[in-house]
Amino acid sequence: MFILLRMDLRDLPSVTTLADDIARGSTLPRPVITQVCQEAIDQTREAIQSGRDADAGALAAAALADIEAARPRSVINATGVLLHTNLGRARVSHSVAAASSTIQSAASNVEIDLRTGRRSSRSTYLRVLLPVVTGSEDGFAVNNNAGALLLALASIPGQARQVAVSRGELIEIGGSFRLPDLMAASGVQLVEVGTTNRTRLSDYAAVAASVDALLKVHPSNYRVEGFQEEASYADLAELAHSHGIPFLADVGSGLIDEAAPWLADSDRRWLAGEPGVKQTIADGADLVLFSGDKLLGGPQAGIIVGTHDAVERAARHPIARAVRLDGSRIAAVAATLESYAHHRVDNLPFWAMAGASVTDINERAHEVIRGLSPGIRIVDGRSIPGAGSVPGATIPTKLIELPGPADGMWSGLAACEPPVIASRREAHTLLDLRSVLPDDDANVAAALRRVLS
Numbered sequence: 001m002f003i004l005l006r007m008d009l010r011d012l013p014s015v016t017t018l019a020d021d022i023a024r025g026s027t028l029p030r031p032v033i034t035q036v037c038q039e040a041i042d043q044t045r046e047a048i049q050s051g052r053d054a055d056a057g058a059l060a061a062a063a064l065a066d067i068e069a070a071r072p073r074s075v076i077n078a079t080g081v082l083l084h085t086n087l088g089r090a091r092v093s094h095s096v097a098a099a100s101s102t103i104q105s106a107a108s109n110v111e112i113d114l115r116t117g118r119r120s121s122r123s124t125y126l127r128v129l130l131p132v133v134t135g136s137e138d139g140f141a142v143n144n145n146a147g148a149l150l151l152a153l154a155s156i157p158g159q160a161r162q163v164a165v166s167r168g169e170l171i172e173i174g175g176s177f178r179l180p181d182l183m184a185a186s187g188v189q190l191v192e193v194g195t196t197n198r199t200r201l202s203d204y205a206a207v208a209a210s211v212d213a214l215l216k217v218h219p220s221n222y223r224v225e226g227f228q229e230e231a232s233y234a235d236l237a238e239l240a241h242s243h244g245i246p247f248l249a250d251v252g253s254g255l256i257d258e259a260a261p262w263l264a265d266s267d268r269r270w271l272a273g274e275p276g277v278k279q280t281i282a283d284g285a286d287l288v289l290f291s292g293d294k295l296l297g298g299p300q301a302g303i304i305v306g307t308h309d310a311v312e313r314a315a316r317h318p319i320a321r322a323v324r325l326d327g328s329r330i331a332a333v334a335a336t337l338e339s340y341a342h343h344r345v346d347n348l349p350f351w352a353m354a355g356a357s358v359t360d361i362n363e364r365a366h367e368v369i370r371g372l373s374p375g376i377r378i379v380d381g382r383s384i385p386g387a388g389s390v391p392g393a394t395i396p397t398k399l400i401e402l403p404g405p406a407d408g409m410w411s412g413l414a415a416c417e418p419p420v421i422a423s424r425r426e427a428h429t430l431l432d433l434r435s436v437l438p439d440d441d442a443n444v445a446a447a448l449r450r451v452l453s
Contacts, residue, residue, distance in 0.1 A: 009048055012041055013056060022060050028068065036063045075419040076440050076447075080397060080432030082353050083387035087421060089293040089300070090387075091349040091437075092332060093339070096298065100332035110327035122330060123315065129337040130305050133256060135278045136288070139305030140315055141333050145291040146177060147323035148302030149250055152287050153186035155314040156246065158212030163248075164191045166199035166231075168224060169217040173388055179217060186319075188212075197224055201231040201239060208243045218252040218275055220388030233275065237284030246286035246310055251275045253389035254296035254303065262345035266355040270385065270393040277305065286310040294389045297348035298336030299329055353434050354385070354395060362398040364433050368445045373452050375403035383434040400431040402448075412451040420447040 013021075018037040019030070026033060040060035047054035077087045092100075103110075113120040121127075123140035130139030142148050153163065163183065170192070172178045183190050191211050194203040204214055214236050233249055240247035258276035260268050274295070280288045287310045292301030302323070304314055314320065325333070336348065345351050362378065369376045379401050382394035402409050402422075409429040413420040420443070422431045436444060 009045060012044060012048075015041060018056060018060060021057065022064060026064065026068070028064065028071075032067065033064065036060050036067070039063070073419070075414075075421050076443055077435045078413075078420055078431040078433065078444060079423045080381065080383040080399070080430070080435050081386040081423075082350055082383060082435050083294055083385060083389055084435070085387050090297050092297075092299055092336065093347050093349055095347070096332050096335040096339075099335035100299070100328045103331040104328035108327045108331075110330065122324070122327065125334055126330065126337070127311075129334060129341060130303070133337050133340045134281055134288070134305045136281045136305035136307075136311075138308040138311035139303065140311065141292065141325055141330065142302045142304065142320070142323040143325060143329075144300055144323075145250070145252065145289055145302040146182060148289040148304045150182055150186050151314050151317060151319045151323055152248055152289055152304060153183060153188050153215075154319050155310075155317040156188060156213045156248075157313070158245075160189060160212060161187060162189045162191050162211040163213045163215050164193050164204055164207050164211045165215045165217065166194045166203070167192050168194065168196045168199055168228075168230070169215075169219065171217060171219055173220045197227060198229040199231060200229060201235045204231060204236060204239055208239055208245070211245065213246045213248055214240045215248045215250070217250045219391065220252050223273075223392045232283070233280050233285060234283040237286075240286075241284065247284065248287045248289070249275075249280050249285040250289045251277060251280055252290060253294040253387075254290035254292065255389075256296065256340060262343070262351060263355050264346075266357065267395070270390060270395050272393075274390050274393075281305065287314070291387075292333055292336070294387050295350070295385070296336060297339075297345070297350040299332040301325060301329060301333050303333075349437060352437065353383075356434055358396050358398060361433050364438065364441055365398050365400050368433065368441050369400060369448065370445075372445075372448055373403065376448075376452075377401045381430065381432060383432055395434065397432050397434045400433070400448075402429040402431070402452075404429070409451060413447050416447040416450055418443055420444055 015034060015038050019034045022037060023033050037060045040056045043059055044054040044056040077084055083089045111119055111122050126140050127138055131137060142151060170179050180190055191207055193199060193207060216236055237247045255274050255276050257278045260271055277288055277290055287304060287306035290303050292298040292303055304311060339345055339347055365378050379399050381397045381399035383397040384394055406424040406427050406429045410422055410424055413422050422429050
């Protein structure tokens with residue numbers, strides 16, 4: 001490193017010299033390193049001219065460390081948050097990843113009919129799979145659920161294009177996404193009904209004759225409890241259809257079936273109150289919107305299902321092209337839906353994690369810490385579905401509680417290869433194997449041996 005003992009511009013290294021020094025051991029592209037070194041030297045020059053000490057080498061090294069930390073890489077999620085937004089939400093299965101990778105690394109039939117050589121629609125296969133899986137008449141996928149809602153709203157027919165929504169459902173979720181703002185961007189006019197905690201069917205009925213659609217949005221990241229009331233999906237669908245207008249339901253997390261039959265004997269009480277796509281379709285919704293990377297257990301996507309006419313209007317809208325999926329993401333969504341069609345939902349990592357028994361997690365935890373420091377404990381805990389899915393719900397689990405300063409322990413685990421991301425609660429470092437697939441247990445054990453040594 002170049003340490004400036006005296007503030008003298010003549011002590012500044014050249015960009016090439018500093019880059020040669022910094023580049024040793026780094027796999028970042030040389031142009032990135034050169035740019036960072038140039039900026040570090042410029043900052044150092046300004047500091048010297050202002051009478052302050054500065055070290056170009058230290059500045060460059062710190063900047064490159066920040067860039068290296070932001071470089072995309074895989075990590076092990078041991079936080080106990082199964083759908084951790086900061087860690088990529090749903091982990092897809094190896095078969096889903098392979099389906100996407102195969103398409104991404106080769107030419108594909110994304111928009112060609114292999115029988116005729118003529119152009120075809122990229123949504124053709126999804127429009128077959130989604131009705132089979134959800135019970136809808138039709139469906140396709142876009143880039144995310146915000147895109148799905150934007151498109152659904154934009155495709156509502158009518159002159160004034162007014163849409164009634166409960167005041168209790170004017171949500172804001174991560175990233176400052178606000179429903180009123182998205183509605184305005186789609187070109188519809190928001191008509192608020194009811195109150196924050198109670199919106200009855202009569203509140204919708206009071207405006208149903210003067211609006212062009214009814215919209216119900218399942219809250220994300222929070223739950224209203226206590227003195228509250230809301231209209232059911234079935235009642236809203238009946239009211240909308242009696243006035244000849246569509247009913248849209250944004251169910252958010254993408255639980256396909258409220259019964260979750262794929263959980264078999266596993267505890268499913270944590271799913272109570274989460275609307276199912278199948279049930280919402282059966283209740284009469286014209287369009288149902290949900291995420292692909294939450295309870296569906298697939299890649300980031302927004303799914304639109306419903307009646308053929310309503311889906312076709314959305315698919316033909318100009319916004320559909322702006323939010324469409326590429327071929328590799330379509331392949332990943334299709335492979336995820338095939339797991340449902342084949343009744344192999346337990347192959348999807350999210351559901352494998354959610355359905356794991358506490359006994360199994362306890363046995364895995366004891367195996368991971370075998371032979372390690374006697375200060376490690378296995379304690380009771382609660383896993384969290386995460387990503388705004390099933391707000392307030394938790395799943396019983398067992399946690400590995402580590403001794404020592406929490407910040408140092410957390411950083412040590414994150415510095416391992418692969419990085420292990422733990423949680424810090426009440427001055428303890430905790431690892432929850434519910435959010436770790438069993439084939440990563442050996443990596444967790446190796447990381448613990450390294451940090452505790």
